[in-house]
Amino acid sequence: MLIGVIADDFTGASDIAVTLAKGLPGEGGLHTTQYLGVPQQPALSDVEAGVIALKSRSLPADQAVQQSLEACEWLLAQGCEQIVFKYCSTFDSTDAGNIGPVLDALAQRLEAKRVVVCPAFPAMGRTVYQGNLFVHDRPLNESGMAHHPLTPMKDADIRRLLARQATTPVSHIGWQQVVQGSEALAARLQASDSDAAELVVIDALSDRDLTVIGIAAAGSRLISGGSGIALALPHNMIKAGKAQGNRAALPRVEGATAILVGSCSGATRGQIDEHQKQHAVLALDIQDVMHERVTADDIVQFILTQQHACPLVYSSGDPDSVQQAQQQFGQHNISRRLDQLFGDAARKLVYEAGIQRLVVGGGETSGAVVSALALGSLQVGEEIDPGVPALFAQRTVPLALALKSGNFGRNDFFAHALQVLAGA
Ligand SMILES: Nc1ncnc2c1ncn2[C@@H]1O[C@H](COP(=O)(O)OP(=O)(O)OP(=O)(O)O)[C@@H](O)[C@H]1O
Numbered sequence: 462m463l464i465g466v467i468a469d470d471f472t473g474a475s476d477i478a479v480t481l482a483k484g485l486p487g488e489g490g491l492h493t494t495q496y497l498g499v500p501q502q503p504a505l506s507d508v509e510a511g512v513i514a515l516k517s518r519s520l521p522a523d524q525a526v527q528q529s530l531e532a533c534e535w536l537l538a539q540g541c542e543q544i545v546f547k548y549c550s551t552f553d554s555t556d557a558g559n560i561g562p563v564l565d566a567l568a569q570r571l572e573a574k575r576v577v578v579c580p581a582f583p584a585m586g587r588t589v590y591q592g593n594l595f596v597h598d599r600p601l602n603e604s605g606m607a608h609h610p611l612t613p614m615k616d617a618d619i620r621r622l623l624a625r626q627a628t629t630p631v632s633h634i635g636w637q638q639v640v641q642g643s644e645a646l647a648a649r650l651q652a653s654d655s656d657a658a659e660l661v662v663i664d665a666l667s668d669r670d671l672t673v674i675g676i677a678a679a680g681s682r683l684i685s686g687g688s689g690i691a692l693a694l695p696h697n698m699i700k701a702g703k704a705q706g707n708r709a710a711l712p713r714v715e716g717a718t719a720i721l722v723g724s725c726s727g728a729t730r731g732q733i734d735e736h737q738k739q740h741a742v743l744a745l746d747i748q749d750v751m752h753e754r755v756t757a758d759d760i761v762q763f764i765l766t767q768q769h770a771c772p773l774v775y776s777s778g779d780p781d782s783v784q785q786a787q788q789q790f791g792q793h794n795i796s797r798r799l800d801q802l803f804g805d806a807a808r809k810l811v812y813e814a815g816i817q818r819l820v821v822g823g824g825e826t827s828g829a830v831v832s833a834l835a836l837g838s839l840q841v842g843e844e845i846d847p848g849v850p851a852l853f854a855q856r857t858v859p860l861a862l863a864l865k866s867g868n869f870g871r872n873d874f875f876a877h878a879l880q881v882l883a884g885a
């Protein structure tokens with residue numbers, strides 16, 4: 462294994478996994494596997510990039526650090542030369558963690574001196590300029606992320622956010638320096654052994670900038686960012702003669718379908734509205750969920766009786782209803798209950814009801830579903846939409862999955878994803 466990634470949620474893991482599997486246009490990527498948690502066994506010998514999906518984004522910081530270090534040890538034991546810490550392109554975290562504390566710990570473990578910090582993902586409108594994160598034309602805190610149920614983002618300045626979270630000093634490289642190219646940037650990132658560690662926030666407005674940064678960071682033991690930071694990493698390995706740029710062909714899966722959605726993001730709510738114009742949709746009422754008046758069996762029954770109409774079950778609410786529910790029940794109680802419900806439903810759907818194509822909306826929700834399914838590892842297939850690959854579990858009965866980050870995907874994403882999983 463050449464490159465190891467520690468991702469702080471499951472959809473984020475598939476986002477960077479598909480970036481590594483794709484590589485730069487015309488060049489090809491790496492043979493990539495996504496692991497669901499830290500594996501107990503060694504990786505297969507043909508895996509070039511391994512992405513460990515943790516569900517650490519909203520854990521207490523000490524647990525996020527411990528899990529990330531365990532993941533790092535496993536990746537190092539597989540021979541990884543470079544470790545990437547993947548967080549959200551909207552830098553989802555609280556003042557108490559988790560990006561800063563995990564970076565502190567990984568930098569110390571890997572004796573990394575200059576650690577790139579770059580959440581930019583231009584394909585999804587996330588860019589970093591003068592240390593500030595934008596979502597399209599809005600600073601992060603005005604993008605809707607201030608209402609996120611678990612990690613409300615109320616500041617756009619990555620340098621300030623990180624300085625509140627990390628003990629390692631934070632510095633910044635502006636876009637004006639990035640456009641001078643990889644060589645100049647590499648010189649800035651190389652530090653002598655006596656230098657203290659530094660978290661270096663780097664501006665990036667385009668894939669071209671991310672490519673410059675990725676090439677400049679070829680020799681870095683530790684880098685961090687959104688999936689865009691991995692764009693040029695396969696190129697570095699191919700150029701060094703360590704990888705060929707080939708990818709294995711993956712299966713197409715037809716068969717029964719289910720869509721489970723817990724994301725409350727604006728994009729996801731728009732996709733649910735679109736889906737219900739032509740397909741079957743069941744809304745879970747949060748009062749019913751919290752008073753246990755709705756069960757996993759109710760979800761399974763709906764999915765099975767509506768097979769002709771691409772059935773979708775969602776809990777998602779708008780910011781007002783989410784806030785009301787949080788005041789009444791507490792966000793962590795809601796998440797725990799919804800995770801349990803979606804996880805139980807997924808287990809019954811896949812292992813008892815024979816569902817073969819499963820689409821999940823939301824990172825936390827995907828984490829709950831995939832953990833309940835205990836799949837171990839997934840092969841990374843083609844990109845359905847930016848940042849969302851088709852994923853395949855090798856089982857006697859094939860299972861294809863799409864794990865969608867809250868804000869990702871075209872308006873008709875859910876029906877489109879089912880088609881791509883079937884090879885349409
Ligand atoms: N109606 C609701 N009221 C309050 N909380 C909800 C409701 N529906 C879902 N949630 C919670 O909101 C959170 C949504 O997080 P999730 O990570 O699944 O989506 P997301 O944040 O939009 O996606 P991503 O992390 O990929 O950006 C989950 O913890 C879920 O339990």
Ligand SMILES: O=C(O)[C@@H](O)C(=O)CO
Nearest residue numbers: 473476549550687824866
């Ligand atoms: O970086 C992103 O935006 C996504 O991969 C993600 O992590 C959302 O959960």
